[in-house]
Amino acid sequence: MATSVSQTKSAELEALNADVKRIAQHQAAGRHGPAGEMIDRLLQTYEGHPRLMHYKGLNLILAGQRKEGLALLEQVVSHESADVMAWVDYGAILAQGGDLDAAIEKFQGAVEMAPNYALAQANLGAALVLKEKYGRAIEHLEKALELDGQILDVHTNLAKAYMRTHRFQQAIDVSYKALSIDPKSVAAHIDLAAALFRIERHDAAEHHARRAIELAPSAAEAWLHLGSTLGASGRLEEAADALLKIAAQPPVGITALARLVHMRKTKTGSPELELLTQYAKRLDNLQPEQQVSIHFALGKAFDDLGDYPAAIEHFNAGNKINADLHPFDAKGNIERSERMRELTTPEFMARCGGGGLSDVAPIFICGMPRSGTTLMDQMFSRHADVQAGGELNGVNRALARNASIRAVLEREKDASELSTDDFARLGEDYIAYLHAEGLKAEYVSDKLPGNYLYIGLMAMALPRARFLIMRRHPMDCLFSNYMQHFGQNQPFSSDFGNLASVYNQFDLMAKHWVALLPDRVREVNYEDVVADPEGQMRSILDFVGLEWSDDILDHTASTHQVNTASVAQVRQPIYHSAIARWRRYGPGLQGLALALRDHLSAEELQAAGVTQDM
Incomplete structure (x- = not known):
């Protein structure tokens, strides 16, 4: 029987696909010579074939002829837009060469061409993580996960994006899924250590950091997270040993060294001082963010040593770089504060209050950063009826879920459009966040400092909530902020004028809330707590509706662990040296x-x- 034309073409296509697969195997094994020979031989028969031209471009790049290879890939994607794999490979090559913007353009083209191609979504998401565009990255990585749940890198990149957007529980969940794919994934263990540390599950964080070290003893990030976790647990000497193992290895070592310096008092001849001195000699060779870390660490070290002129010189230098890297919108901050005071009139509060959840009594500990919120939270954590939450993102998450309230705050809607139900829903969303974080007690403390802006809103949402506004002498408080390397997390801290502007708005907000809600809001002076801890805490416990407990005064024995800049301080008895x-x-x-x-x-x-x- 004669062979049909279609059968012949089918056989040829099958043979070509087999050859292309073999070319890919050669390239994966680094056999660029045999791969190139096969490609050139096939091109004699299939001149200009897009897949062969695609592989020829890759082969040239892998063999060191990058310029020629990129030109060939550009030719393929320009004329054969249906070859989505060429777009993805082209983007990957560009990303590996550091041209992330061009890589994202190619990955975006691949996604538009084939939205259900998991690798295109995965690579676009990964590139967006590197560009710190985490919202868009999450969108594409979640889509990739939906299309193919077995790509390990999708899980680890998604964990990083969740971490950067403070979605720690989601980072934990996706990291555990990564370990179900590969139980020996060092990246997944490291991601888990980082995320578990942030929600203060320190035993589990330590386990995963140590497991990562077992699998990869030189994994610097694992040592960093181990040291951080041990430090937050009060095991400062063990923490120092872990951090010193990598402190001389930038870039992660610089972070480790900075954490160690802020974890304990620097002494003459200490290993961290010697390492700082070495880094200072080659400061110009470091990236700006690394220079900032070294300047702040040197400032802290000189402060410990009593050399205050040298300390302020380094604090000034670090903050100057930070101010350039992370500008602060002082005008926007003033406008937000003014809008909140304008909105929350007695009439508005009376009309929209009266709803919310009454079976819980959250304790909000807020104020300027470095005003004593950590100390107060540690003291509350010693009370048997209080579940200490630490710095929670619940208020921001709840507001994000309530578009009507946000629209009024942004002046996109009139306040008359809000009702009691809007604030009842706000309270429900906040409590749902607490429950998702494992915080289910009647009394939960939330010490996120910036919550002071939203006191009126949360008072309507949670009728039994109480609000403690921490105050500290403004020079001590603001200088303490200036001494900390907050970076992009708190850009106002890097400039005296911005610090004062934020303090002025805080002061106005505090007075506003106390006048508006005198039975719900109380100002607490840090200096008064230090001078008379028992007298102050008896009055504060009575204010929030709790019985006295002697354990309150022994905050250093708390099992609640600390992830803020106050780690070493809250492990000591209440002291007066910060006054x-x-x-x-x-x-x-x-x-x-x-x-x-x-x-x-x-x-x-x-x-x-x-x-x-x-």
Whole structure:
């Protein structure tokens, strides 16, 4: 029987596909010579075949002829747009060469061409993670996961994107799924250690950090997370040993060294001081973010050693770089605060209040960062009836789920369109967040400092909630912020003027809430707690509706672990050395005192070198 034309073509296509598969195997094994020979031989028969031209371009790049190979790939994607694999491979080559913008363009083209091609979605998501565009990255990585749940890198990239957007439980969930694909995935163990640390599940975080180290003893990030976890657990010497193992290995080592310096007091001759000195000698060779870390660590070290002129020099240098890297919108901050005070009138509160959830009594501990919120939360954590939540993102998450309230805050809708039900739903969403985080007690503490902006809204959403606004002497509080490397997480901290502007708005907000909700909101002075912890805490417990407990005063015994900049401090008894600490720097803080002059006495201004004619 004669062979038909269609049968012949089918056989040829099958043979060509087999050859293409073999070419790919050669390339994967690094056998570029045999791969190139096969491609050239086949092109003699199939001149200009897009898949062969695609593989020829890849082969040239893999063999070191990058320019020629990229030109060939560009030719393929320009004229054969149906070859989605060429778009994906082209993007991968560009990403590996550091051209992320061009890579994203190619991956986006592949996704538009074949939206159900998992690898295109996965690579686009991965590139967006590297560009720190986490919202878009999550969208594409979740789609890739839906299309193919067995791609390990999708899980690990998605975990990183969730982490960067403070979705820690989701990062944990997807990391466990990664381990179900590959129980020996070092990246998944490291991601789990990082995410579990952030929600203060330190035993589990330590386990995964140690497992990553077992699998890859030189994994710097695993040592970093192990040291951080041990430090948060109060095991400071073990933490120091872990961090010192990698402290001389940038870039992760710089982060480890900075954490160690902020974890314990630097002494003359200490290994961390020696390492800092070495890094300082080659500061110009480091990336700007790394320079900032070294400057802040040196500032802390010199502060420990009592060399305050040297300390302020490094704090100033680090903050100057930070200010350039992470600009702060002072005008926007003022507008948000003014809008909140304008909105929350007694009439508005009376009309929209009266609903919400009454079976829970959250304790919001808020105020300026570095105002004593961590100390207060640690003391509450010793009470048998309180489940300490730490710094929770629940208020922001609940607001994100309530478009009507957000629209009113942004002046896109009139306040008259809001009702009691909107705030009842806000409370329900906040409690749902707490439950998802495993916080199900009647009394849960939430110490996210910035919640002070939303006190009126949450008071309507949660009728039994109580709000403690921590206050601390503004020079001590703001200088303590200036001494911390918050980076993009708190950009106002890097400039004296911005610090004072934020403090002014905080001060106005605090006074507004106390006047509006005197039975629900209480100001607490950090200095008063330090001077008379029992007297203050008896009154505070009565205010929130709790019985006295002697354990409150033994906050250093708390099993609640700490992830903030206050790690070493809250492991010590309440101490007085942080009171008036700013005075050691005198005229070095003249700029801050000038910006805060309306909040300072004449004697305090003089101590900071501010004269009457300034």
